[in-house]
Amino acid sequence: MKQFPVKLGEGGRVVIPVDVRKELGIDVGDELMLHMEEGKLVLLTRKQAIQYVQEQMAKYEIGDRVLSQELIDDRRRETE
Template sequence: MHQIPVKLGEGGRVVIPADVRKALGIEVGDELMLHMENGKIILMTRKQAIQYVQEQMSQYQIGDRVLSEELLEERKGEADS
């Protein structure tokens, strides 16, 4: 794991170093999702957040039903409407 020290600035702002933004493909103005888990802060792009939720939901099955797959199908149906 790569750790980079950053400081909490005025108004709770955290600056993500340019090399990290470039490596992640994020730009100024992009929306990030903040997630708290086990006392940790996790920042993700929207795409990463969706993938994270899908991975978490894939752990939940009821019999042969995979809830993450059902949710994806439901969302696709809503998008097509």
């Protein structure tokens, strides 16, 4: 696990080191999702946040039904 020391700046700002931004493919102005999980701050790219929600929803199966897939199918029908 890589660790990068950062400081909390004025107005609660945290600077993400350039090496981390490059590895994640993020740039200034990109939208990130921040949430707390078990007392920890978790910062995700939009793609990572979507994947996280999909993984969480995949846990909820009712018989042969997979609720996450039903939700995806509903959203696709709405856009058609």
